[in-house]
Amino acid sequence: MRERTATASRSTSPRGAFTVDVALLTPLGQQLGVLALRSNRPRARDAVVLPWDTPRAGEALADTAHRLLRTHIGTVPMWVEQVAAFADAKRHPSGAALSVCFAAVMPGSAVRPEGPAEWLDVDGIAALPDRQRQMVAAAQHAIRRRMDYEPIPFRLLPPHFTLSELQHIYEVLLGRRLHKASFRRALHASWLVEPTDHWRSEGRGRPAQLFRYAPRRRRGHRRGVRFDLL
Amino acid sequence: MRERTATASRSTSPRGAFTVDVALLTPLGQQLGVLALRSNRPRARDAVVLPWDTPRAGEALADTAHRLLRTHIGTVPMWVEQVAAFADAKRHPSGAALSVCFAAVMPGSAVRPEGPAEWLDVDGIAALPDRQRQMVAAAQHAIRRRMDYEPIPFRLLPPHFTLSELQHIYEVLLGRRLHKASFRRALHASWLVEPTDHWRSEGRGRPAQLFRYAPRRRRGHRRGVRFDLL
DNA sequence: TGACATAAGTTTCATGGTGTGACTAATTCG
DNA sequence: CGAATTAGTCACACCATGAAACTTATGTCA
Numbered sequence: 001m002r003e004r005t006a007t008a009s010r011s012t013s014p015r016g017a018f019t020v021d022v023a024l025l026t027p028l029g030q031q032l033g034v035l036a037l038r039s040n041r042p043r044a045r046d047a048v049v050l051p052w053d054t055p056r057a058g059e060a061l062a063d064t065a066h067r068l069l070r071t072h073i074g075t076v077p078m079w080v081e082q083v084a085a086f087a088d089a090k091r092h093p094s095g096a097a098l099s100v101c102f103a104a105v106m107p108g109s110a111v112r113p114e115g116p117a118e119w120l121d122v123d124g125i126a127a128l129p130d131r132q133r134q135m136v137a138a139a140q141h142a143i144r145r146r147m148d149y150e151p152i153p154f155r156l157l158p159p160h161f162t163l164s165e166l167q168h169i170y171e172v173l174l175g176r177r178l179h180k181a182s183f184r185r186a187l188h189a190s191w192l193v194e195p196t197d198h199w200r201s202e203g204r205g206r207p208a209q210l211f212r213y214a215p216r217r218r219r220g221h222r223r224g225v226r227f228d229l230l
Numbered sequence: 231m232r233e234r235t236a237t238a239s240r241s242t243s244p245r246g247a248f249t250v251d252v253a254l255l256t257p258l259g260q261q262l263g264v265l266a267l268r269s270n271r272p273r274a275r276d277a278v279v280l281p282w283d284t285p286r287a288g289e290a291l292a293d294t295a296h297r298l299l300r301t302h303i304g305t306v307p308m309w310v311e312q313v314a315a316f317a318d319a320k321r322h323p324s325g326a327a328l329s330v331c332f333a334a335v336m337p338g339s340a341v342r343p344e345g346p347a348e349w350l351d352v353d354g355i356a357a358l359p360d361r362q363r364q365m366v367a368a369a370q371h372a373i374r375r376r377m378d379y380e381p382i383p384f385r386l387l388p389p390h391f392t393l394s395e396l397q398h399i400y401e402v403l404l405g406r407r408l409h410k411a412s413f414r415r416a417l418h419a420s421w422l423v424e425p426t427d428h429w430r431s432e433g434r435g436r437p438a439q440l441f442r443y444a445p446r447r448r449r450g451h452r453r454g455v456r457f458d459l460l
Numbered sequence: 461t462g463a464c465a466t467a468a469g470t471t472t473c474a475t476g477g478t479g480t481g482a483c484t485a486a487t488t489c490g
Numbered sequence: 491c492g493a494a495t496t497a498g499t500c501a502c503a504c505c506a507t508g509a510a511a512c513t514t515a516t517g518t519c520a
Contacts (some may be wrong), residue, residue, distance in 0.1 A: 018248060018328055061317045061328075085315040085330045087291045098248055098291075098328070100315045145379070151460050164468070170455060182454050182508060184469075189506085190457035205467025206515040221458065224412050224478070225400060227420035228451065230381050394497070411499075412479060419477080435496025436486035454507070 018085075018098040020064040021052040021132060023139035024077065026119065027108035027156060027172045033119035034136050035072065036128065040116070046093045048120065048127040050135065054096070065102035072117050077106040078155035083135070083142045090130035099131060103139035107156050144174060151192070154213040160196060162208035163187070191216035248315075248328040250294040251282040251362060253369035254307065256349065257338035257386060257402045263349035264366050265302065266358065270346070276323045278350065278357040280365065284326070295332035302347050303336065308385035310334040313365070313372045320360035329361060333369035337386050374404060381422070384443040392430060392438035393417070421446035 024035040036048045051072050055064040066076045080102055087098040112118065120127075125136050143152060153169040167183050187193060194214035201207040254265040266278045281302050285294040296306045310332055317328040342348065350357075355366050373382060383399040397413050417423060424444035431437040 055317070058319065060319075061315065082314055084312055085291065085328075087285070087330075089288070089290075098315075098330075100317075100328075145375075148456055149375070149459050162468085174455075176452065178455060179508060180468090181470075181510090182506090186455060186457050186506080190460065192457055192460060201516070202467080204465075204517045206469075208468055215460065222406065223458070225404075225408060225416060226378055227416050227422055228453070228477095229379050230420065230422060230445065392497085409479065410497090411481090412477095414498075416477080431487070432496080434488045434494075436498075438497055 017054050017094075017096050018100065019052045019054055019092065019094045019096045020061055020068065020102060021050050021092075021099050021135055022065050022068050022080075022102050022104060023050060023083070023132075023136050024069065024073070024104045024106060025122070025139065025143065026106050027169060028119055028121065030172065032122040032140065032172060032175075034122050034125065034139075035113065035117055036120040036125075037072070037116045038118055046129055049093050049129060050132045051117075052092075052094060052099065052132075054094070061100055062102070065104070069104060072115075073106065073113065077104045079150070079152050080104040081142070081146070083138050086131050086134060086138075088131075090134060092131040093129050099135070101135040101138060103142055105143065105152060105156055107158065147173060151213065151215070154192075157213075160198065160210040160212060162200060162210060163193075164208060166193075166211075247284055247324075247326055248330065249282045249284055249322065249324045249326045250291055250298065250332060251280050251322075251329050251365055252295050252298050252310075252332050252334060253280060253313070253362075253366050254299065254303070254334045254336060255352070255369065255373065256336050257399060258349055258351065260402065262352040262370065262402055262405075264352050264355065264369075265343065265347055266350040266355075267302070267346045268348055276359055279323050279359060280362045281347075282322075282324060282329065282362075284324070291330055292332070295334070299334060302345075303343065307334045307336040309380070309382050311372070311376070313368050316361050316364060316368075318361075320364060322361040323359050329365070331365040331368060333372055335373065335382060335386055337388065377403060381443065381445075384422075387443075390426060390428065390440040390442055392440060393423075394438055396423075396441075 022035075026033050026035070035051065037051055038048050039046060041047075051068045053064060053068055055061065059067075061082065062080065065080055069076050069080065081104075083101040083103045085098055085100045086092075092099050122136060122140060125133055128136065146152060147170075153166060153173060156169050157165060163184055166187075167178055167180065170183070171178055192213065192215050193211040196210045196212055198210040199207040200210055252265075256263050256265070265281065267281055268278050269276060271277075281298045283294060283298055285291065289297075291312065292310065295310055295312075299306050299310065311334075313331040313333045315328055315330045316322075322329050352366060352370060355363050358366065376382060377400075383396060383403060386399050387395060393414055396417075397408055397410065400413070401408055422443065422445050423441040426440045426442055428440040429437040430440055
């Protein structure tokens with residue numbers, strides 16, 4: 001066990017130091033799940049917390065986040081990015097004045113994480129400390145925004161996937177249904193995926209063709225201003 | 231003078247504390263300018279720095295940024311937002327391990343700021359400390375992204391403005407030219423501006439009608455996924 | 461075997477947004 | 491007056507979008 005992980009020590013960091021907290025999101029059925037650590041004292045105020053730690057000497061923020069993820073899920077997800085710093089009066093398990101939140105995504109897995117870790121439904125995060133509740137909301141918001149510029153959903157799928165699986169990931173991340181024909185038309189027009197020779201039969205219904213994420217030459221198409229989101 | 235402002239003290243903050251730094255951007259002709267403070271020791275390594283300070287006890291991050299802005303330009307701009315936290319080994323004038331960057335925008339003014347403050351061209355920021363150079367770049371990047379969701383350019387204009395002025399702001403912030411007809415067509419289609427009864431004669435050329443920022447009823451138009459930015 | 465359910469994938473149509481260049485309009489200056 | 495300058499519009503080709511209907515390929519079960 002590592003020292004200074006969230007479950008090992010609580011409220012023992014010196015005041016004034018800062019923490020790095022990780023909101024690791026994953027598809028959990030039709031919802032989003034976030035990785036939380038359950039303490040062995042279920043009656044305590046911090047019964048469930050996000051993974052957090054203080055950086056080691058000379059360690060970059062992102063490296064602290066990576067180390068936390070390696071510790072708790074054994075690997076570093078394909079997508080990890082800083083969301084924001086939080087320093088208001090809201091409670092944090094460390095007592096630190098400031099916490100930097102990192103968001104990460106990993107493929108959906110039916111397996112329950114081992115140890116004190118578990119998946120929490122993003123809509124059932126009332127048990128988290130106040131500051132970490134804000135963090136989960138901010139992480140979800142950041143992901144939805146950055147999806148427009150980064151291929152985050154593809155990081156949540158194996159190398160080969162069906163278009164229905166891809167659409168389902170988009171729907172879970174965005175929290176709304178998408179239209180099948182429009183989704184596929186736009187996807188193909190962007191030359192982001194490439195069909196393979198393999199098909200997957202999922203029981204009933206027509207088999208689905210497997211695709212690979214293989215972005216083609218970008219036509220450097222500077223688009224105009226979009227006012228419709230203001 | 232306030233204690234602990236950027237020009238008053240250098241490298242005197244306790245190590246381990248963190249700073250709040252502000253990148254205040256403004257249109258400067260065809261370019262962007264950023265507010266910098268020139269020290270009275272021009273030969274020093276930190277000849278020019280962004281405004282920064284450490285938060286007071288119990289002060290929220292945004293409040294520290296607001297206080298800095300009030301100190302140096304006398305008012306709090308209409309748009310101030312956190313960009314990110316920086317904590318790598320790059321040099322910061324305070325010596326602090328971590329710095330939280332805030333971006334802000336204010337209307338272009340031909341007036342030179344008073345005191346030790348001055349406008350630095352965003353492309354001529356080599357004189358800034360390493361970490362603050364990163365901050366200015368990140369602030370510019372963040373603004374370009376958030377312009378799609380927030381009416382930041384309107385915060386850079388007086389209550390009444392011409393459409394040419396608005397387009398010029400967009401061009402300076404985005405760093406590229408826009409097509410006049412497309413810009414206006416999209417703008418009007420979004421019902422963001424409202425014509426007034428006033429016109430402005432700017433010397434030569436046809437007078438321009440003045441508009442007001444008056445966003446109309448949003449038709450809750452959930453748009454599909456955009457793959458063309460990936 | 462054949463009807464049905466189910467899921468993948470395509471087609472079609474109406475509508476509306478986009479880039480572009482050319483056009484008109486109103487003013488100042490010489 | 492006429493040229494220069496800036497504001498504002500138009501027309502056209504093309505692309506993107508939402509929606510619904512349609513086709514294809516499988517499994518299920520009588």
